[in-house]
Each structure stands twice: as C-alpha cells, then as structure tokens.
Amino acid sequence: MPPRHVYVHVPFCARRCTYCDFSIAVRRVVPVNAFADALGRELAVRFPPGEQWEADTLYLGGGTPSRLGGDGVARVLDVLRMRIALPEDAEVTIEANPDDVTPEAARAWRRAGVNRLSIGAQSFDDTVLAWMHRTHDAGAIERAVDCARGSGIANVSLDLIFALPAAVERSWRTDLERALALEPEHLSLYGLTIEPGTPLGRERHRGRLVESPDERYEAEFLEAHAAVTAAGLEHYEISNFGRPGRHSRHNRSYWSGVAYAGLGPSAHEFDGRQRRANASAYTEWLRRLSEGADPVAEREVLTAENCVAETVYLGLRTSDGLTVSEAEAGRARSWIEAGWGTMDSAHRLRLTPLGWLRLDTLAADLTLIRSRY
Numbered sequence: 001m002p003p004r005h006v007y008v009h010v011p012f013c014a015r016r017c018t019y020c021d022f023s024i025a026v027r028r029v030v031p032v033n034a035f036a037d038a039l040g041r042e043l044a045v046r047f048p049p050g051e052q053w054e055a056d057t058l059y060l061g062g063g064t065p066s067r068l069g070g071d072g073v074a075r076v077l078d079v080l081r082m083r084i085a086l087p088e089d090a091e092v093t094i095e096a097n098p099d100d101v102t103p104e105a106a107r108a109w110r111r112a113g114v115n116r117l118s119i120g121a122q123s124f125d126d127t128v129l130a131w132m133h134r135t136h137d138a139g140a141i142e143r144a145v146d147c148a149r150g151s152g153i154a155n156v157s158l159d160l161i162f163a164l165p166a167a168v169e170r171s172w173r174t175d176l177e178r179a180l181a182l183e184p185e186h187l188s189l190y191g192l193t194i195e196p197g198t199p200l201g202r203e204r205h206r207g208r209l210v211e212s213p214d215e216r217y218e219a220e221f222l223e224a225h226a227a228v229t230a231a232g233l234e235h236y237e238i239s240n241f242g243r244p245g246r247h248s249r250h251n252r253s254y255w256s257g258v259a260y261a262g263l264g265p266s267a268h269e270f271d272g273r274q275r276r277a278n279a280s281a282y283t284e285w286l287r288r289l290s291e292g293a294d295p296v297a298e299r300e301v302l303t304a305e306n307c308v309a310e311t312v313y314l315g316l317r318t319s320d321g322l323t324v325s326e327a328e329a330g331r332a333r334s335w336i337e338a339g340w341g342t343m344d345s346a347h348r349l350r351l352t353p354l355g356w357l358r359l360d361t362l363a364a365d366l367t368l369i370r371s372r373y
C-alpha cells in the first residue's frame with residue numbers, strides 16, 4: 001500500500017536563524033520551477049509509472065515552504081497531484097514564515113488546496129526575534145494569522161521556542177499570552193537545543209553563551225502546559241497542543257508508526273519496516289535527480305529491538321499512551337506514585353507533563369523490561 005501521509009521538504013530560506021541546523025538552501029530568489037520539476041522527477045524515479053495513490057495528509061515543511069509564494073505552492077501541489085490524489089477532507093499543511101503570509105499569497109494557497117498553516121512565530125518579543133536572526137517582527141505574526149483567516153484557512157498553528165539562555169531576557173508568560181490571544185487551533189512548543197555547527201553552537205564553543213539550565217526548561221514547560229490547557233487546547237503530545245478535532249493528523253502518523261513518504265532534500269520516509277533519508281544538500285538532491293538516480297542517502301531496516309524501543313518511546317510521548325503488560329505495570333506503579341503517569345483499568349499507561357520531562361529515562365526503563373519478555 002502506498003503511504004497515506006506525504007512529507008515534502010522545501011529547503012529555501014531567506015537566511016539562517018541562529019539556532020537552526022536543518023537542511024536549508026539560502027536563496028534570494030527561490031528557484032520554484034527547478035524545485036517543482038525535480039519533485040516530479042523524484043516521484044517518477046521512485047514510484048512505478050502510472051501508479052496513483054490517495055493521501056490523507058500532505059505536509060510541506062522546511063526550510064520555508066511559504067518562500068515559494070502563492071503561485072509556487074500551487075505549482076508544487078499541481079506536480080504532486082499528478083501522482084497523489086488529495087481528497088476534499090485531506091489535511092494539507094504548509095509551514096510559513098510570518099512575513100511571507102500576504103493576503104494574495106494566503107488566498108492562492110487556499111485556492112490550491114492548503115487548509116492548514118503552521119506559522120513559525122517563535123516569540124512575540126522583537127528583541128528576541130532579532131537575537132534569533134528571524135526575518136520578521138511580532139506585528140508580522142498577528143498580520144499573518146489575520147491573512148490566513150481572511151483567506152479561508154481556518155486551521156492555524158503557531159510554533160514558539162522556550163528555554164532560551166538565561167542571558168536572553170524574555171517573558172515566556174507574555175509570549176504565551178500573546179499567542180493564545182490569537183486563538184490558534186494548534187500550538188507547537190519546542191525547547192531550544194543548541195546544536196554544534198549553528199551560530200549559537202559557535203557562540204557556546206567560544207564561551208559566550210550558556211544553555212538554559214534544566215530548571216528553566218522545566219518551569220517553562222509546566223507553565224505552558226497550565227496556560228495552554230486552561231485556554232482549551234489539549235496537550236496531546238509532548239510538544240503539541242490542539243483544540244479538539246484540530247490535532248495534527250500528519251504528525252500523528254509519525255507517532256503512531258504508520259508508513260509515510262518523504263520527498264525533497266533530506267526528507268525521511270518510513271514504510272513500516274525500513275527508514276530512508278534523501279541526500280541532505282539541495283544541490284546534491286537536484287544533481288542525482290537530473291541524472292535519473294534515486295536521491296536516497298541512507299537506509300535502515302529496523303531490528304526487533306529498534307521496533308520495541310520505538311513503540312515505547314512514541315507511545316509515551318503522546319497522550320494516548322500505550323498498553324503495558326503486568327510486569328511493565330508493576331514497574332510503572334512507582335512512576336504513578338511520583339506523579340509521572342496514570343494508568344487505567346485496561347493497563348493503558350499515560351505520562352503526565354511531569355513524566356514527559358523524564359521521557360527519555362522512562363522510555364529506556366520500560367524498553368528494557370519489554371525487551372526481556
């Protein structure tokens with residue numbers, strides 16, 4: 001069965017944000033036609049000719065898909081639709097930088113079939129946005145939400161980053177309040193991690209920057225949980241909140257272990273047993289496709305141990321939790337006493353926000369027990 005969920009990586013960005021280690025291609029002028037043509041070639045090279053399939057979700061991530069502009073996104077969707085049917089109720093998301101969301105672009109995206117916009121807000125503090133080297137200010141986020149709604153895109157998600165270094169003055173409470181005042185259908189909140197090779201990583205290496213202490217991460221995570229759930233959004237995955245019926249259907253596919261396709265440079269794909277990743281650099285992905293070759297760079301077949309570890313880790317990170325055996329339930333009782341989880345009569349174990357703060361340790365613990373049986 002072809003995958004019902006499709007991810008397309010659009011690598012173009014206006015410039016690199018200080019914390020970013022994604023596979024991006026900085027371009028002043030976005031080569032829309034070259035990218036769309038290459039996507040068409042990737043579909044032709046990798047999927048048998050003539051085969052058409054239907055997808056439940058399509059997600060254009062990046063990079064900055066909104067840099068394709070109104071017509072560019074429509075062109076990319078046209079290319080994808082030549083092979084992938086998107087029914088009326090499919091969830092079609094694009095990630096957007098606030099300053100790319102104009103009324104004209106949003107209307108063109110909506111006309112092309114986009115029904116969900118994930119806006120990279122990150123903060124509502126202009127000083128913090130400048131520190132992150134973002135291209136937009138706080139006012140642009142508010143205008144972007146208005147444009148999305150005005151165009152008929154009724155499903156809007158905002159991304160925010162928390163746990164900034166102590167040296168950066170920022171009111172997390174104010175950022176949450178300003179995000180919630182826009183009444184988004186969905187919020188994704190990510191703790192800052194400083195990766196080597198990024199501008200922030202180099203600052204840390206030179207001793208000019210110290211990562212946020214764990215206490216700040218924990219306090220802001222718990223503060224967000226309290227504020228966002230009080231506003232009516234459900235905390236349905238460690239980093240994600242959504243109004244009822246507005247959880248990300250696409251991201252759910254990653255956490256539930258079903259197959260998904262990945263197209264574009266650096267895109268990852270999973271067929272239920274094997275993972276693959278495309279060549280990371282845009283130019284290399286383009287070169288291979290121009291030669292008619294598959295742009296794959298890595299493949300990994302999951303072992304039985306990998307599958308156990310993934311099932312446990314992915315299950316525990318969502319509010320669905322996972323069903324545990326008698327032996328596992330015995331181990332989890334101490335977590336429940338500590339306030340890290342709950343368990344119902346059917347042995348469904350779910351982590352609380354306090355448990356999510358210990359996700360890696362608890363998942364490793366449970367995996368060890370599960371591997372023994």
Ligand code: SF4
Pocket residue numbers: 012013014015016017020021022024062063064097120
């Ligand atoms: S816009 Fe997103 S992908 Fe592009 S550099 Fe910034 S964080 Fe990275």
